[in-house]
Amino acid sequence: MKKIISVVVGLVFNSRQEVLLAWRDEHKTPGDCWEFPGGKIEAGESNYQALCRELQEEIAIDVLAAQNLPCIDHEYESVCVILYPWKIEKFNGIPKGNEGQIISWVPVSQLRSLVLPAANHLIVDALFDLKN
Numbered sequence: 001m002k003k004i005i006s007v008v009v010g011l012v013f014n015s016r017q018e019v020l021l022a023w024r025d026e027h028k029t030p031g032d033c034w035e036f037p038g039g040k041i042e043a044g045e046s047n048y049q050a051l052c053r054e055l056q057e058e059i060a061i062d063v064l065a066a067q068n069l070p071c072i073d074h075e076y077e078s079v080c081v082i083l084y085p086w087k088i089e090k091f092n093g094i095p096k097g098n099e100g101q102i103i104s105w106v107p108v109s110q111l112r113s114l115v116l117p118a119a120n121h122l123i124v125d126a127l128f129d130l131k132n
Helices: 047-059 108-113 120-131
Strands: 003-012 018-024 033-035 038-040 062-068 072-075 079-092 103-107
Touching: 003 018, 003 047, 003 120, 018 047, 018 108, 038 047, 047 062, 047 079, 072 120, 079 120, 103 108, 108 120
Parallel strands: 003 079
Antiparallel strands: 003 038, 018 033, 018 103, 062 079, 072 079
16 A cells, blocks of 8 residues: 655745746655645644645745645555645745745746646646636
8 A cells, every 4th residue: 555645735826826836856756847835744734734834944935815725636656645735815925945946936827838746737737727
């Protein structure tokens, strides 16, 4: 039986409706790709608590309001992930790569042309559905 990992994902938008992506370095699995900021849910945390903690740790923002979107299950070769995406509706701070990672604001229309972890493609599809 594969290990199951629960992960929160923050969909952070700027005033131009571009979404924030962070670069995953080659030492992570999957690596050498763009991802939405977020991370593992720790024992005893709610999804929202994990979201707030992860976005503060990774990109130095404080989430003030967020809307949860439908969860996404994805099976990789060695692990199953359950993604809990959240659309960040309001935040304080200026996003920066707190862990030394490169971040970039990207128009939703360009997301399908970027290399992303396989599980993130379902989030991209959901973003295109939200726009239409």
